[in-house]
Amino acid sequence: MKAIQSLDNAIEVYNLTKYYGDLLAVDHISFQVRQGEVFGFLGPNGAGKTTTQRMLTTLLEPTEGRIVIFGHDLARDPYPIKRQMGLVPEESNVYTELTAWDNLMFTARLYRVPRSERAVRARELLETFGLWEKRDVKVENFSKGMRRRLSIAMAIIHKPTLLFLDEPTPGLDAQSARAIRDLIRRLNAEGTTIFLTTHQIEEANQLCDRVAIINHGRIAAIDTPERLKAAFRRVQSVEVALEPDGQAHGGGLRALPGVTTAVKMGDKWRLYTEDPSALLPHVVRYAEKHGLRVVSLSTLGPSLEDVFLAITGREVGAVRHDTAARGGEQGAKGRRGRR
Amino acid sequence: MNGGWLRRLRDELAQAWVIVVKDVKVYYLRPGMIMFGFLMPFFMFFSFSVRREMAAAQGIARLLALTTFFTASAAGPFIIPLERRLGTYDRLLAAPMSLLTLLLGKTAVGAFFAIVVSTFTLLVGVTAFGAIVAHPGLLLAGVLPGAFAFSALGLIFGSIPTRNPGDVQMPSTLLRWGLLFISGVFIPLEEMAPAARAVAYLSPLTYAQDLMNHAVPGKGLLNPWLDLAVLLAAGVLFLVPSLRLHRRARRLGR
Numbered sequence: 018m019k020a021i022q023s024l025d026n027a028i029e030v031y032n033l034t035k036y037y038g039d040l041l042a043v044d045h046i047s048f049q050v051r052q053g054e055v056f057g058f059l060g061p062n063g064a065g066k067t068t069t070q071r072m073l074t075t076l077l078e079p080t081e082g083r084i085v086i087f088g089h090d091l092a093r094d095p096y097p098i099k100r101q102m103g104l105v106p107e108e109s110n111v112y113t114e115l116t117a118w119d120n121l122m123f124t125a126r127l128y129r130v131p132r133s134e135r136a137v138r139a140r141e142l143l144e145t146f147g148l149w150e151k152r153d154v155k156v157e158n159f160s161k162g163m164r165r166r167l168s169i170a171m172a173i174i175h176k177p178t179l180l181f182l183d184e185p186t187p188g189l190d191a192q193s194a195r196a197i198r199d200l201i202r203r204l205n206a207e208g209t210t211i212f213l214t215t216h217q218i219e220e221a222n223q224l225c226d227r228v229a230i231i232n233h234g235r236i237a238a239i240d241t242p243e244r245l246k247a248a249f250r251r252v253q254s255v256e257v258a259l260e261p262d263g264q265a266h267g268g269g270l271r272a273l274p275g276v277t278t279a280v281k282m283g284d285k286w287r288l289y290t291e292d293p294s295a296l297l298p299h300v301v302r303y304a305e306k307h308g309l310r311v312v313s314l315s316t317l318g319p320s321l322e323d324v325f326l327a328i329t330g331r332e333v334g335a336v337r338h339d340t341a342a343r344g345g346e347q348g349a350k351g352r353r354g355r356r
Numbered sequence: 357m358n359g360g361w362l363r364r365l366r367d368e369l370a371q372a373w374v375i376v377v378k379d380v381k382v383y384y385l386r387p388g389m390i391m392f393g394f395l396m397p398f399f400m401f402f403s404f405s406v407r408r409e410m411a412a413a414q415g416i417a418r419l420l421a422l423t424t425f426f427t428a429s430a431a432g433p434f435i436i437p438l439e440r441r442l443g444t445y446d447r448l449l450a451a452p453m454s455l456l457t458l459l460l461g462k463t464a465v466g467a468f469f470a471i472v473v474s475t476f477t478l479l480v481g482v483t484a485f486g487a488i489v490a491h492p493g494l495l496l497a498g499v500l501p502g503a504f505a506f507s508a509l510g511l512i513f514g515s516i517p518t519r520n521p522g523d524v525q526m527p528s529t530l531l532r533w534g535l536l537f538i539s540g541v542f543i544p545l546e547e548m549a550p551a552a553r554a555v556a557y558l559s560p561l562t563y564a565q566d567l568m569n570h571a572v573p574g575k576g577l578l579n580p581w582l583d584l585a586v587l588l589a590a591g592v593l594f595l596v597p598s599l600r601l602h603r604r605a606r607r608l609g610r
Contacts, residue, residue: 037609071609074450078607096364099452110443114382126374127451129367171447 027052027179027210033082035068042068044234055211057225061329065234066214067183074104074181103177107184109168113157117148117167120156121174128175142170162193183214198224222321230328237328245324252323255293257300258285258312273299368457375461376468383435396426413573416481420474421541421565424499427473428506431466432514433528434521441519459511459598466507474499490574498567501587505560508594515601517610535559545577560590
């Protein structure tokens, strides 16, 4: 494939392929990331996300294909490109025997940040991340969230124009996760291009200008979150909470005309349908017929998670129904757009 | 153009030094480093030297060769797999510097530890046992290139793509012990049978021990310039397999 390079693109990937022995991990993928955008790279475990990111950050050699970053071929001379990159891997790779300050100063020296700027930037970052008071504490005494924040601070101390983040928030408390998402938005507003590898679909929905969904090593879809959702209207739904004992009416609700799947979501039922407006009167009539009070009733557009599940070949309702049957609510984590 | 290359060279040397300082801070008190790097040469020395008649200078020359060899070659097989496991090695691999710079930095870490332990050994030998160094210049010439060469040797094992230091400790220890017994440390070269001596000449430790023998008691067998040349060449040659193993790891994704 002939590469058509554009100065507007931060990353251009052509025909990128990676084999581990006989195992094809990344299968001839091509995509572009524009300068200044937050680009989400989504996929289930083992889909090829981290492998792709490791190839983009020079940690892994592609079997085939070409990577161009800011107009430079990564295979020819990675040195000038590496200076513009920051990398936050999935594991917070900080030096636990060193203090937060020493970790930052080490990274600043490694990236040849001018001597006069190192201390100023380190202080700014430690204050931004709420770690200034702990600057002289060894990182082995830090919580997971603090280590994560320090890891990000280390990745941006040299002011990279392209930042790779691999699963930045899983395992963090809500406050730390929100702080990191806010930081990603701020860095992006300041002009940093962000390549976000995640399986947190709602996070990608909130943060990303565009997302690519990778499955079995191939790009299955690539577009803005809203366009992807619009392309999957068949996963629209009606969510209804009924009293008393609305949870016992799954079978009845599932039998209503137009319902493809019914999924229990806590004290509510989510009824998947291609035409929510046609289903609403049926739901109301069902409640009246059985002497039930409608506590809440709303129509929902497809979420990015629905799109993701549909693209990656997992039945939207089936997966969630299993979860509901076990009494869990894991399928209901994402916030959905109300129409 | 030249200015660009000079700046790049200056940057890379500075980055190698940054790695040395960081590794010294992080690893000098790690149990693996203390055991295999700092204590092992002394155990070895006392195991094979106690109750044998030996002049202080001869004993110090032997101990200096042991500490330089063992301490320098212990760092690579311990530090790099550990860093791979903790994910911190990726930080170094992703940094804007060449692989050679990274390996030079890691080699210098082992050499630094060896120089410190050798200096301690020498101070004890001189102050407590009254050893006299016949040729201090040769001692310096033996310790510095020797430490670098043996650290580069250890780095080969550290470059094996694994995240578990235990995977490389056994083969590296086997090789190091093997070299120890064939290299004229415990049996002087002049007392060896011709066949054993021919094998000894294949080991860089032989030349380090011979330089120490020139330097401290003043009685070496080979030309000290030959000893020095072999150690310098070994230091450079030992980096080649490390470079290849790192490239292989980058292909394999380990």
